[in-house]
């Protein structure tokens with residue numbers, strides 16, 4: 001896989017995805033091999049991040065690599081008017097791989113086309129977040145012992161939530177039953193529903209999930225993406241539309257796990273945290289192993 005970028009989850013075949021998940025499982029057992037020694041990784045974050053940036057940087061550090069980059073576009077020459085083209089061409093000369101988060105959809109594809117090194121899309125606007133998807137797949141396979149034939153509930157902001165877009169595309173490979181739970185304003189966009197329709201896959205749309213929660217194998221909660229709304233009044237209308245509480249989990253399946261890419265705001269009440277079905281903090285930990293595997297795969301090291 002040398003020199004390949006990860007911009008969309010569809011850049012990887014099913015075989016390549018499974019290879020990364022297997023490699024991540026190896027890193028889970030032994031997270032501190034020095035396979036990135038001598039490598040320099042640039043982390044360019046034009047938007048805020050806690051988990052994605054820090055788990056990439058933890059992954060790089062544990063593997064003996066070096067990190068350069070910025071956590072805020074205001075500390076880069078973008079503030080002087082430098083284009084993304086010029087930033088990427090320059091940074092390509094300083095590193096072996098670029099991890100980039102950017103608010104514009106399509107920016108990661110653009111960067112991958114001009115960079116002389118592999119680019120990992122760490123989130124491009126409301127479009128995709130494929131490294132999150134690989135850690136989500138790792139978490140699903142680990143907790144369910146399979147990726148096949150699962151009933152996944154995606155809840156919340158399905159319009160702007162890039163994590164659900166990438167995860168839906170990935171899980172379409174494993175005969176998933178999709179239940180999309182969102183208010184009218186935040187429904188899964190047509191382009192992603194068409195993606196499933198073209199594969200002959202069914203999906204179900206709902207406004208609420210309290211009556212059907214007993215069917216779920218995975219509930220994937222999402223935050224309403226405040227930063228993508230142009231009108232704050234529209235955000236206020238939907239910001240607390242779904243709140244998962246522990247009392248709602250009484251009649252759920254024994255294998256159910258609750259995932260959330262995090263950060264959460266109010267959509268999972270803190271009383272859920274103590275329930276053994278809550279998996280979101282373990283999911284965030286899995287991000288380190290999965291990102292170790294992605295980095296090594298893209299650099300052709302493993």
Ligand code: CP
Pocket residue numbers: 048049050051052053123129132261262263
């Ligand atoms: N899941 C995720 O992308 O979190 P951060 O925004 O904190 O990176």
